[in-house]
Amino acid sequence: MTIQWFPGHMHLTRKAITERLDDTDVVIELLDARLPGSSANPLLASLIGTKPTLKVLNKQDLADPDRNTLWLAHYNAQPQTRAVLLDASEIAPAQKLIKACFELDPARGGMVKPMRVLICGIPNVGKSTLINSLVKKRAAHTGDEAGITRREQRVVLADDVYLYDTPGMLWPKITVPESGYRLAASGAVGRNAYDERDVAMALLGYLREHYAAGLTARYKLPSLDVGNDEALLSAIGARRGCLQGKGRVDLQKAAEIVLTEFRGGQLGRVTLETPEAFVTWKTAADAA
Numbered sequence: 001m002t003i004q005w006f007p008g009h010m011h012l013t014r015k016a017i018t019e020r021l022d023d024t025d026v027v028i029e030l031l032d033a034r035l036p037g038s039s040a041n042p043l044l045a046s047l048i049g050t051k052p053t054l055k056v057l058n059k060q061d062l063a064d065p066d067r068n069t070l071w072l073a074h075y076n077a078q079p080q081t082r083a084v085l086l087d088a089s090e091i092a093p094a095q096k097l098i099k100a101c102f103e104l105d106p107a108r109g110g111m112v113k114p115m116r117v118l119i120c121g122i123p124n125v126g127k128s129t130l131i132n133s134l135v136k137k138r139a140a141h142t143g144d145e146a147g148i149t150r151r152e153q154r155v156v157l158a159d160d161v162y163l164y165d166t167p168g169m170l171w172p173k174i175t176v177p178e179s180g181y182r183l184a185a186s187g188a189v190g191r192n193a194y195d196e197r198d199v200a201m202a203l204l205g206y207l208r209e210h211y212a213a214g215l216t217a218r219y220k221l222p223s224l225d226v227g228n229d230e231a232l233l234s235a236i237g238a239r240r241g242c243l244q245g246k247g248r249v250d251l252q253k254a255a256e257i258v259l260t261e262f263r264g265g266q267l268g269r270v271t272l273e274t275p276e277a278f279v280t281w282k283t284a285a286d287a288a
């Protein structure tokens with residue numbers, strides 16, 4: 001499958017993040033818990049260097065609980081890395097992140113200086129949602145920081161925490177071919193970059209193998225054994241009445257339904273990669 005993905009302005013983002021990092025105490029790196037490896041932008045890791053970083057597996061409520069455990073263990077085994085699960089739309093767990101940030105930055109001791117936290121992540125991973133949840137309880141004010149990209153926002157929390165949103169756009173980077181349809185299915189890649197039918201078919205292929213029960217239940221299919229991935233998409237379209245002339249199934253419409261329902265969690269709690277699988281893909285891509 002081809003994903004026509006050429007993320008723009010990465011040099012500007014690199015520059016903006018580098019500048020912002022100079023004044024950052026702790027980085028919160030938001031990842032999508034349904035595709036943690038694929039949703040990480042490697043540029044960020046190279047820029048962050050040794051800054052204390054909290055990896056937050058967001059949308060954990062949509063992800064497979066068993067695989068959440070695997071990914072947490074995977075990251076927490078890495079040196080100087082702390083990982084936590086999050087549903088950013090819930091206020092209490094979001095607020096706990098601030099405590100975790102203070103723990104990551106013990107050097108500050110009794111300093112009265114505010115702690116500066118940079119929230120980083122690819123589009124749609126939940127940055128705004130997290131900032132809103134943090135602000136709800138104890139926001140002081142929101143404001144644009146002059147002189148930096150328009151998107152950047154600084155939020156001052158009442159207990160001396162300054163939050164910064166990613167300056168510029170940290171577009172996803174497809175470092176291994178296997179990440180392509182996963183990023184597209186998650187909604188992180190612009191719609192013009194892929195064919196929704198291809199992405200839906202690839203997703204169905206994975207779901208059929210790993211999450212058959214959710215698929216069967218959602219689409220009330222007597223069997224998933226209907227042929228190839230296109231035949232499965234067609235069977236789903238027929239079930240949903242996506243028909244065009246002469247009783248043919250409208251695959252485009254069927255694909256949109258599958259992708260919308262996957263993104264909304266209606267196909268069950270799904271994680272599209274294990275740490276083991278991702279490491280294997282990455283090793284192969286690095287060697288190629």
Ligand code: GDP
Nearest residue numbers: 058059086087088089123124125126127128129
């Ligand atoms: P941003 O582009 O990184 O700022 O992402 P947004 O905060 O706009 O979130 C993108 C979409 O994901 C929105 O529809 C949010 O409601 C949804 N979202 C964000 N965090 C979570 C989460 O933890 N769980 C679920 N289920 N949805 C989330």
